[in-house]
Amino acid sequence: MEFLPILLPRRIRSFIEMVDWHEGTVTNNEKNNKEKLSSHDEMLTKLDKILKEEPWKLGFSQITYRELKLFCCEATWAAFCQCDHLLWKIPELQKNALIIYNKLKQVCREMGHTCEDQDKLTELVSKDMAIEQAWQSLKFLKDEKIVVSEKKRVFLYNLYKSERDIAFAICNLTRNTPWQLHVDVGEVLDVTNANKPRESVDKNETNDDQPCVVKKANNISDVLEECDNGFDDLAQTPEEISEVEVDQDQVKAIEMICSNPVTVISGKGGCGKTTIVSLLFRYLERMEEEMAKEVAEACKDFENDLGASEEWNTFNSYLVQDDDYTKKSLHVLFTAPIGRAAGLLREKTGIPAYTLYQVLCSFYAWRKAHGENPWKFSTVSVLVVDEGSLVSVQVLGSVLQLLLTDAKLAKLIILGDIRQLPSIDPGNMLADTFESLKLKGWSIELRTNHRAESQLIVDNATRISQQTFPQFDAVLEISEYNETLPMLSPEKKFILVALPSDGGATYLTTVIKALLKKGPGLQDARRSQFIAFRREDCEIINELCCSHYSKHPMRNFKRRLQFQCNDKICATRNAYIKHLLPEERNICTRNSSSQDANQCTCNVCSRGKAHLSGGSTARTAHTEDDRRLCNGEIFFITNVTTEDSPLGTTKLQNLTLKSATPKRLFKS
Structure with a gap:
């Protein structure tokens, strides 16, 4: 051994x-x-x-x-x-x-x-x-x-099997009975109507084995025929989608989604890939809500009609038979390869989004628990995968197999940019799938950028994918002979600071201080952004920015991080928000003199024990609240309170955080 x-x-x-x-x-x-x-x-x-x-x-x-x-x-x-x-x-x-x-x-x-x-x-x-x-x-x-x-x-056997799993999954979807979503594309792309807040969805939906067929809005009685619903937490009010110019590529993409079992949409950032998908399914959801409302009003009218009790009994019997589909809606699962991308997808669509790995973990946790309740995603009929170029073939292959065998998958929609660098894992799933389905007319590229301010980012992403050097608005070359910082115009927003190879930390401090005083776009912490490639450089920049914007040092005399109101902070790892809430947080007793020190139930020890025993480390696998704090997400502190720990040995800080993206607020 x-x-x-x-x-x-x-x-x-x-x-x-x-x-x-x-x-x-x-x-x-x-x-x-x-x-x-x-x-x-x-x-x-x-x-x-x-x-x-x-x-x-x-x-x-x-x-x-x-x-x-x-x-x-x-x-x-x-x-x-x-x-x-x-x-x-x-x-x-x-x-x-x-x-x-x-x-x-x-x-x-x-x-x-x-x-x-x-x-x-x-x-x-x-x-x-x-x-x-x-x-x-x-x-x-x-x-x-x-x-x-x-x-x-x-x-390699694992990679070969994963690629075959993806290919077989696509073949199985194409062999099924075509599932047509009959919608008016003009109404779908009506941004004014699409931006209306969504009402809460009934959480007590029933299940059905048949996929849904959605009719046009003028035939409201057929809108919800044979539909399913799989999400319990869709009541969140979505962020308004910015108005975009409708082009024919977008129209064709929506038509392909409605008619094809598999659709691959490629395009650079800002071309509207995520927007049109969210508009489509929010439109279908709105139709379902309107239909349910009309049915409820019709039932109420018949109940109030005292002079037609026998007729009402006949009609009521008919309604009871069809009640199964009056409470159903599409089962759409929005996913992304990484937590940050899933968080952005949730913010854009207003619909819960998960990482592909979360879907896998939830299945294995459910299977190991031998729960009587069905799997959380067992009713999914539509899978949307965003940032497809970053997706690992092994993870996607496993997810597709699970959704085909243990769910009701009938449509697959993959979004991404085929010209972007592929996943760091072997394989180029998006480009291969795009080219394979191009002959069948199931893949399309959106060519128009509707986000003008992101053009430089899009151009640089293309250059990086071609392994060429990106383009900057300005380049500042700092040397020991020239430490002065020239005045930069306000339109210069993407600036490269080239430091000498020796004594970089000294020059870095001087340059950052000068930029914070008169650099364009750095007047307030909300818009201030720096990109560094070494951990020690990040520490220096964060310390300088904390002193400049928040007027206090980043660490106290014990070298511990100190937090105050209005501080700008960044998450450095993924975590479920529920684990960070004060009522869910347990104190580690592993190193204490308590009799139960070896039976510590804090989050860290619990995850460690689960990992060692081969169990699931996802404590929220069966809870309704799956919101996550994602690595790289930016927050501002709005309130700080202090309390004694249960052991009385340390002080605990409770922070109220507000996301830099609107409509996200929680305490931890």
Whole structure:
């Protein structure tokens, strides 16, 4: 076991926890604890046997999952090279397989591919082995289902499976009965009507197996026929969508969404991708609300008609039969690859948005809990994926499979920019899907930018995707011979400050102070933005800005952060807002002298225990409040209060935060 910290450093803590837990619960006779003890003991025994006899198996995640049920667990070739005592135990065939596998992962990671040409791959490892040995090792990898070979290309098994899952999901959607959304595009793009606040939606909807068909507004009796509803928290009033110029690309995109099972919409920032999707589904939602209101008024009129009781009984019987669809609406799931993008999507649409990873975690938490209630997203019929260029093929493939088998997915809408840099993970899902569906007329590119002030950002995004240097409004080159800062005109809003390579911190302080005094757009904290690429530079800039705008140092004499009203702060990690509220926050007792110190239930300890035991760390998986504070989100402090901790050893600060984006206010 002495090699585990080198081979599997991220797993060693959980292995140790299993052993410690084993010793602490030997006298516990509960059946479930015995079962856990038996499974953990069996796994550790198998792991020890593998280390002694076949250590090469730990280098392949497919094998560790099959034999040890450890998910995404494998040792790198570099780690094996640090364990000389293990290397001589590995046969030549498996050693060469580890080298080829390592090279294939490296190429996919660096180049963004999901595969590599067979001949090129064998050439890349020719310095480590003969060609014949490389082919034998490739055959071994194929037999063990670690890689997949297709048309002289070698794929990593997980990436190959994910791309096939996406392709099969799209094929399954196309084979289903066409689901037509009959809408008036002119009314959908009527921004004046679309900006009306939405009323609260009834939370007691029923479920149906059939997808919905939405009629035009003038045929109100058919608007809600065979519809579903899956969101319980749509009562949030949406932010008004800014008026945009309607172009034919937008009209065609809406028509494609209404008629096609899969639609891919590409376009640069400001072209209205998210806007038209939110307008469409808010229009459909408004039609449902109007229909429900008319039905309720009709029922009330018949109830008040005392002279036609028999007729009312007949009509009432008819209404009871059709009541299932009078309370239903579209089940639209808005998603994005990262928390910040999901937060922006929620703000733009006024509809709850989730990360794709949240959808996966909610399913596994629900399945592990064996809950009697249905899965939270079991009634989803429309999936909208924003920022498609950033989506990992593995995550999207898993989500699509879940929604097809455990939900009612009937439409898929992917938004993004095919010219943007792809995901940091291997694969280019958006561009590949866009080109594949282009021949069927299911993909479209929006070409008009309706957000004029963002043109420079759009142009620079294009340059970065082409790996060329971005363009700035002004460039300030600071050197030891020229420390003066020239006056900049107000229209200069994107400025590059080039500092000398030596003594950067000194020059940085001087330049930031000068910019804060007379720099364009830096008069108030709300519009002030700096971009730095090193943590120490961020610390310097934040300290200077805090002193300039808030008139107090960022840290106190104990080097702890101090917060005051009107401070501008930034979230540095994702978190559920519910976990940050005072009533949900528990104090850590792990290091205290309390008798229950080892049974601490604070958020940090609870998540750590859940992670070590293989459980879900998402404590809000089954709660209604899924709002999240996202990494990179900006807030302003509106109120600060102080209270004693339950242990009486420290002071706790309760902050009331207001988002830089309107209509977000909470206390933590």
